[in-house]
Structures are given as C-alpha cells and as structure tokens.
Amino acid sequence: MAPKTTAEVGGMGHAIKRKEDPRFIRGQGRYVDDITLPGMLYLDIVRSPYAHAKIKAIRTEQALKVPGVLAVITGETLAQYNLHWMPTLMSDTQMVLPTEKVMYQAQEVAGVIATSRYAAADGVDAVEVDYEPLPVVVDPFKALEPGAPVLRTDKKDKKDNRIFHWEVGDRAGTDRAFTEADVKVTQHIYLPRIHVASIETCGCVADFDRVRGKLTVYMTTQAPHAIRTVVALVAGHVGLSEEKIRIVSPDIGGGFGGKVPVYPGYVIAIAASVVTGHPVKWIEDRMENLQADSFARDYHIRAELAAKKDGTMTALRIKTVADHGYADAAANPSKFPAGLFSICTGSYGFKNAFAEVDGVYTNKPPGGIAYRCSFRVTEAVHTIERMADVLAQELKLDPADLRLKNFIPPEKFPYRSALGWEYDSGNYAGALKKAMEKIGYAQLRKEQAEKRKRGELMGIGISSFTEIVGAGPSKQFDILGIKMFDSCEIRVHPTGKATARFGTKSQGQGHETTYAQIVAEELGIPAAHVEVEEGDTDTAPYGLGTYASRSTPTAGAAGAMAARKIREKAKKIAAHLLEVGEEDLVWELGKFSVTGAPQKSKTIQEIAFAAYTNHPQGMEAGLEAVSYYDPPNLTFPFGSYICVVDIDRGTGEVKIRRFVAVDDCGNIINPMIVDGQIHGGLTMGMAPALLEEISYDENGNIQGGSFMDYLLPTAVETPKWETDKTVTPSPHHPLGAKGVGESATVGAPPAIVNAVVDALAHLGVRHIDIPITPEKVWRILKEKGVAE
C-alpha cells in the first residue's frame, strides 16, 4: 500500500526526527580523531612565538633524540619538493613552512613526526629555533601608510601592503545624492576579529598507499571535492594525481566556515605520509585552533547614509579597510574579494549606493573567512542595520517606522538593488510587523519611557536583515575557477529503496535527514528508505561543499532535479507496465495512475523493481539520475528580529530579556531542523555582539588565544529565543526554499547592538562597537555620570 500523504513519507514541511542522531547520542559518530589506522604516526607542530621574525637556524638534533620521534620536517625539507608554499582560495599564496621568515605569531615553523601524540609533543619542545625579530605591523591603517615596512617581500613586485582595492556602485551618482541630501549621518564601525571555534578542532589522517599510489585523506573539510582538486593542482608535480586522491569528510564537529580553508597542518601531514608511507594523523589543539586558523571579520568600516527630512533613505556610501593578516586566505568566490559585502543596501530601496574595500596585509594569521555567514554578509548587514538606527536617532524617528518607510515593497520583487543584485522575493514589512506584534512593541516603548524616568536602562533593538546565499550562478561564481554548482546522484534500488549522494557535506545541519525528505517529497519513497551519503570524493558526485547557506539552494535543488529525472523515466516504465501512453498518466505522491482510472496504478516501488526486471525493450535498465544544479540566481532569505535588553548600572552588564526572531527562508523542509538552525545562529550572533574578540598587542601577541580568554556563550548567557516565521518562497528554486543556516548569525548582532544603544541613546550614545562587554558599557555609564 503506497503512502498517501507527504507526512507518511516524511516529505517537505514535516518535523521528522533526524536520521543521524542514533549514532551521535550513543557516542558512535566517527570524527577524524576517532580514526586509527595500522602503523599510524602523529604530527605535532612547532609554532612561532614572534609575529614577524627572520629564522636564523632551526636545530633538530635534540628533537631527533627524543624516543619515538622519527623526523622533523622544516621548510627546507618541503622546498626540496617545492611544497613549502601553497595557494590560498583567493589566489594569494601562503607558506606551508617557512624557509626565511615567520609572519605571524603561532605560524607553523616545523613539523615533528613521531610514533605517538605524546612523543611528537616532546619532539616539538626539543626543536630549537633562533629568531631575529623584525618590525611588526598590526594596525592595517599604519600598514597602508607610505613608508610602512612592506610585509610580503616574497612578492617581487609588491611595493606596499595593499592586497586589493575593490569597489562597486555608482560613485558619482552617490556623491551627487549626498550633496543633495537633507540629512547625512556618518559612523565608524569596527567588526573585530573573531573565530568560529567549532567544538571539534581541525585535523586529518593522511594515508598514502605506496603500492597503489593512492592518497586517502580523512579530514575536517566542508568542501572535500574542492580540496581534492586543490591537492591535485598543488602536488601534481610530485605524482599525486586527482584520480589517485580520495578526500573523506567523516562526521564533522561543527564547521561554520573555519573548515573551508587548507591549513599547513594538512599539507605537512600529507607530505609526511607520502614520504614515510605510513598514515599520519594531525589534530590541532584548541590554542592552535584559535591562534592560527583562519579568523573572520576584522573590517574597519566608515559608513555614510543620506536621507530626506522625512526619513526616506536616498544614498549609502561605505569605505572599508579589511585586515586580512599575512595572506588573503578568505574563502570567497574568486570574483568577490570582499565577498557579498555589496548586499549592504539591505532591505531598503536605495537609488544610489557605492562601496569600496581595501584589503591589507598585517602580521596576523591569514584569513577573512566567514563566521557562519555567506561571505561578508554579516559585515554588510551590521553596517546597514546600525546605520538605519543612527539615522532614526538623528531624525528622532522610531526605528520601526523608519524601516517600514524604506522597505522594498513586496510588489517590487524581483528587485534590482543599487549594487546590482536581483533579490528573488521578500515581504520585509510582513516580517517586521509580525515581530512587533509578537513582542508587544508599542507596550515595550511605553515601558521604556517609564523606566527611563526612573533612571532604569532598558533598550529595544530591531534588525530587519536581508541575506544573500546559495552561491551560486556559474556566470559569476567560482572558486579557483571551479563553478559553484552543486550535485546529487540518486540510485533507486530494485526493492524501491534509494541511495542519494550529494556534493556538499553536513557539519551538523542534518543533511542526512533533510535531503532524504526532499527525495521523499519528489519520489514518494519514504525518507526512512533514503540513505544519504556525502563527503567521500570516491563515491559522491562533484560539488563545492557546504558553507554560505548553499546546501539547500544548490545541492537540495540538485536533489529535486535528479528525483524529477527519475520520475520521467519511471513514467515511461509505468506506461509500459500499465500499457497506456505516458500522456494518460498522472503522478500523485509515490505512484503513477491512469487518468480517469485511478485503480490502475503503479507505485514507485513497483516501477523500481520493473526497472531492473521488466523494463521496456530498448530502454536502459536501472533507475538512477545525476543532477549538477547551476542556480539561476542566489536566494535572499530575510527576517526581522527584535531584542529587549536591560542594563545593570552597577556592572554594565547587558541582559537580553527577550529576543523575538521572525525568519523567512522560503519553503521549509524540516521545521524542527530550521528552528534548531535559528537557535544556534542566534546564539552565534549574540556571541560576537557581547563576548567574542581576538585582538593583538603592538608586538602582534594574540590576546585571547584560549577558551579562558575567548568566551563562547554558555547556556547561562544565552536567552530563551522566541522564533516565528513568514513564508515567501523563492520563485526560482525548484522547492521554493532559500537556506537558513546563517540568517540568525547575520541578523542578530545589530538587533542586540541597536537595543543597547537604544537603552543609552538619551545619554547621547549613538554607537558602540562589538563586543559590548560589561567593561565597555560601564565606562560609558561612568563617563555619562550614571554608573551606580
């Protein structure tokens, strides 16, 4: 008996329980460090205590005497194979191991290979390195000054520290609009360096089989296929050929963007395995993770907003200095050095906008990756949502009214933004009004006014964000030349069960469940009977991986398209079995039946069996399909968040009393998982708003390189999130879905900052940079004479 409803098969929109959970709740997940191979060796890394120094000597004799230590790999070792440098995903270069200089604190200096993790650490302690310190540049503005020491002396023609200058929009038109504006507001906004700090650090087990010439690398990567190609391109000259490279992403303990880049540790482990013929494991510790892996943000933004007296926004002008550290190791699409920062016009109907970004080298770890966002979208949204409040404050308008006045109205979609994006769909006022109603906005404003009279500090902050995710259309989007499509291969087996493989890789998002639901929705095969596989490049079709909220928009769409191809073939088989023409068949969930004779039907399971046992003559056997989905556009999820804070006048502590999040991610595949993604995203939005920052002193020493100093939110700081939704489907995605994993991380920080500034606005406060620590607030209270 075929299931009749999508609920019965666990199709779209149903909160089925996750298929991955049974192994995780039993401790039976398989993460990289859980892998042990026979004869496995261990890599540990010597790191630089200096932010900039010449290496005068590396002495390894003592290390090699340590019991269990087999080898010490230096830059000189790798240089013999021309593997001491590697490209970044932004076509910049970075050292794997140095031969002359170190460029940031905690940079990899040498690798020690030993028979145990403990012996490798002993070996690291015994390696002696002589350094000659060099002048350190930590301030990106000073790095741009004439006469600043040129850091990238490895680049022969490089005469300064500018990596790139990128601009977008109509500069002249925007300047003109500013000249004509009634009101202009300017604000400097700094978004500090932060770290994704996934609870599982990065690592790999590299296993080179000398006889077969095959390299298998189990690694914490969000993009296994792209990594395979990068390894083939970088190490082709030493005989690693792409068909002999297998990258496996096993279970991943959180990614958030930090597991997209290639880190030197992976390359050293691979080189060590190739040289020794043994598997080599490298697992970084937490300090290495925080101190050396790619950071996010570090954007110094100067934003200007022009408007009419009535609050109508007319123009936006932004100048940004992006501190990339020693190398541009962002993971942006190639044509977008500042990522999708050009979404900075947000949810508002600007006629004119112009943005420019200068990337700069400093003596800090390389990076510029996303922190759970789609390539600098957080930076863009923070800017526009802060500027909306700055303008509202200037004009003494309610920030909700100002937003409602300036939203792009629903009938204007698809909407072409001043900076060139075509927003697919949106109903921004709908989301904001729903959030206002849910939180009781008018009442809260009354309460605030009363509290203010009593000297109590309460603030209400709004953020009405627009995201841009699902990269992306091949015309514009590639990484190192590889177009950013994604893929799905479905095989329906004779007994009517299916295996579906995807080019992405879940790091906790629940793909094994949601992808199965997509196949269930399209084919009527119960989700319980759809086995989803990802992350093994020997079996999965090529795809660009999971980041930038792209899995549902690209691979999810590929899943639907592959299923539809299967349905096309199934229809031919059904027509053959039922002895009717294809045009006489109608598809209902899980079966084809004859028009006007519904009792004459064949289920997908019967059809699958026939595909292997009784297929029409002249037709190929089997029931399989592959789809490589090139999205026609990006998707534009949106939402409105309202945050209420109370501030302690004695300590400066900000307490989030309520937080209402209304999200619109189009059609929803699994509402339970979507809610979970939003809870997690909101918490990762609160984290940099109130707690997280990685800073450096003038010598380039990291401040906050452990969990003692780099504070992640615990359950105590995290409020109870109140979530709700509106549904505005994407018109171009085959399922009407948009992606949701990052919306909340992007939307939450400005809502929190706006609430804090709102609580202090009557004291003349207009902006506070994140993280808004108790100390920062207390200093303001003290300065304004209101601290208790």
Add this chain to the structure above:
Amino acid sequence: MGSEIPIAVTVNGVRHQRSVEPRLLLSDFLRHDLQLTGTHVGCEHGVCGVCTVLLDGEAVRSCLMFAVQADGGEILTVEGLATGNGDDLHPLQRAFRDAHALQCGFCTPGLLMTLVPFLREHPNPGDPEIREALSGNLCRCTGYQNIVEAVKAAARP
C-alpha cells in the same frame, strides 16, 4: 616518558588492566588505549566539557585527569549509557533526539554525562537550574534551548 604504571579501571562494566605513562590523560586513555571514542576532546583545558565522563558516579573532565588517577575506579562513558542497538536508550538520550537537542553531535556525549548525575540529584529541575548545570559544557550548534527542553522531558517522562 618515563616508566609506566600499571592501572586497573572498570569502564562501562568491563575491567581493563593496562600499563600507562603517568602523564597519559584519562581522555586519551579512554579514546586511544581503549578505543572508546565516544568521549570527545574539545579544549584540553577544562572549559568545553565535551570530555566529561562519570568516575565513581561523579561527572569529571577526563582531559583534566591522568589515567593513573582513575586507578581502581569505575568509569561510565557515553557508550555505557545504552546497551545494544534497540530502544534501550537512556531517557536523556531519547529526549535529546526527540527535542532536537543535538546537531553536529560533538558536544553531545559530554552533555549527556554531565546531565546524568545532575538529573539524579535534581529530579525535577527548572530552567535556571538546568542552564546552570549546562554552564560548564559548550555547544556551538544548538543555542542550548532544545537541550533545556530535552532535560525537562527526560526528567518528566
């Protein structure tokens, strides 16, 4: 380095006798010597809580202990919470799945092992108590909310 010390520990009801270096962390002993990889390691400085196991019934951070300190002790790890592959899950395990209290699953074993003794001592906890109990375990995926719900559900099955 140095000489090894013989220890005997009972882990999930199975007695193990090994010789270990005095400096071997309990977390590494469980994960690598006994191949019980359900206990994870996230920071090795006692903040994240993912390495939490029960030693003689009390939650401890196995990364802050040496294996030799567990000599003679009885350890319970996540693998010992449920036995077999059927429905014989611990109520907390079932509640975690039902409430979607896990995403990447990396912090989950430590959370479960923290919460088992907590629920024993607080059979009917409220939200603030639960959040306090969770404050030594970091989770980057869930925002904790569904974990709180799972604990309440496990407490009142």
